[in-house]
Amino acid sequence: MTTPAIQLSSLRKDFGHLHAVDGIDLTVRQGEVLALLGPNGAGKSTTIDLTLGLSRPTAGSATLFGADPRAAIVSGRVGAMLQGGALLPETTVSQSIALVAAAHRAPLSVADAMERAGISELAHQRVSKLSGGQLQRARFAVAVVSDPQLLILDEPTAAMDVESRREFWRSMRELTAQGTTVVFATHYLDEADSYADRIVIMNAGRIVADGTPAEVKAVVSGRSLRFAVTGGGADAAAEVIRSLPAVRDLRRLADVFTLVSDDSDSTLRELLRRVPDARDIEITSHSMDDAFLALTSAAPRTAHTITEGV
Numbered sequence: 001m002t003t004p005a006i007q008l009s010s011l012r013k014d015f016g017h018l019h020a021v022d023g024i025d026l027t028v029r030q031g032e033v034l035a036l037l038g039p040n041g042a043g044k045s046t047t048i049d050l051t052l053g054l055s056r057p058t059a060g061s062a063t064l065f066g067a068d069p070r071a072a073i074v075s076g077r078v079g080a081m082l083q084g085g086a087l088l089p090e091t092t093v094s095q096s097i098a099l100v101a102a103a104h105r106a107p108l109s110v111a112d113a114m115e116r117a118g119i120s121e122l123a124h125q126r127v128s129k130l131s132g133g134q135l136q137r138a139r140f141a142v143a144v145v146s147d148p149q150l151l152i153l154d155e156p157t158a159a160m161d162v163e164s165r166r167e168f169w170r171s172m173r174e175l176t177a178q179g180t181t182v183v184f185a186t187h188y189l190d191e192a193d194s195y196a197d198r199i200v201i202m203n204a205g206r207i208v209a210d211g212t213p214a215e216v217k218a219v220v221s222g223r224s225l226r227f228a229v230t231g232g233g234a235d236a237a238a239e240v241i242r243s244l245p246a247v248r249d250l251r252r253l254a255d256v257f258t259l260v261s262d263d264s265d266s267t268l269r270e271l272l273r274r275v276p277d278a279r280d281i282e283i284t285s286h287s288m289d290d291a292f293l294a295l296t297s298a299a300p301r302t303a304h305t306i307t308e309g310v
């Protein structure tokens with residue numbers, strides 16, 4: 001078996017009485033693209049800092065490619081983009097990237113790194129004059145200049161507009177197609193859904209879900225059916241609706257019913273047959289947002305691990 005890109009074992013970090021990271025086990029295989037999701041304060045950035053060896057764990061360990069994180073970083077195998085990581089404001093973009101490139105043994109050319117980050121046209125722009133989104137992409141160029149096998153990105157698209165985000169993920173796809181392992185923390189559920197092949201959700205310092213986007217969404221499997229029963233028949237219909245096939249959850253507000261079904265086709269067929277006064281029927285699939293809310297609004301210390309020991 002190839003050495004994992006990242007191995008976190010019983011990893012913990014306390015700040016006083018706060019368990020910011022509360023015993024995490026995680027193996028990231030080489031070539032995986034993993035999204036780290038979680039509400040504010042869940043422990044994502046602290047986990048990333050521990051993974052990169054930037055902070056010492058209270059207990060447990062983190063290794064990159066089987067070695068101490070700092071060794072992997074010095075060897076240029078790991079590139080990182082952290083929240084608030086600064087570039088020297090009075091240098092140009094290309095000078096900033098060249099400074100970092102000089103610290104590595106076999107870096108990409110500065111032009112190549114800028115090309116990968118989609119910022120070739122900003123080469124001579126002063127860092128202090130960059131917009132928030134341009135600065136993020138310049139920091140991405142710095143992260144890739146060592147030609148890393150593993151990229152760790154903390155909210156890489158924060159401050160980017162929609163077009164910049166799309167462009168960023170296009171560059172990222174080129175890297176992942178070549179087998180680069182990527183771990184990124186994000187608040188954008190659609191990014192995790194679209195670009196990651198594995199999603200880990202953290203809440204209150206713990207991993208509460210770990211699986212493919214489809215597996216995470218399946219936590220809130222089923223579809224919602226919403227309809228009204230007109231003509232004053234809502235009371236009489238309520239019992240029938242409750243007994244429809246595959247109904248899991250039923251709510252009623254006056255003559256409007258909302259139910260969750262594990263098999264919306266058969267529920268709908270029976271509804272139309274047995275409640276002919278049902279009107280304005282809407283069927284909606286549950287989304288990544290629903291899964292995220294379900295997993296992170298549960299008691300913070302409850303685990304819903306979907307797949308273990310991936």
Ligand SMILES: Nc1ncnc2c1ncn2[C@@H]1O[C@H](COP(=O)(O)OP(=O)(O)OP(=O)(O)O)[C@@H](O)[C@H]1O
Pocket residue numbers: 015018020038039040041042043044045046047
């Ligand atoms: N240096 C520190 N000293 C004390 N508490 C800290 C420190 N760094 C983080 N924390 C706390 O640890 C918890 C986890 O923070 P962390 O930044 O890892 O969360 P996060 O999931 O990255 O949040 P966000 O999405 O807001 O960036 C928070 O309660 C935070 O206030």
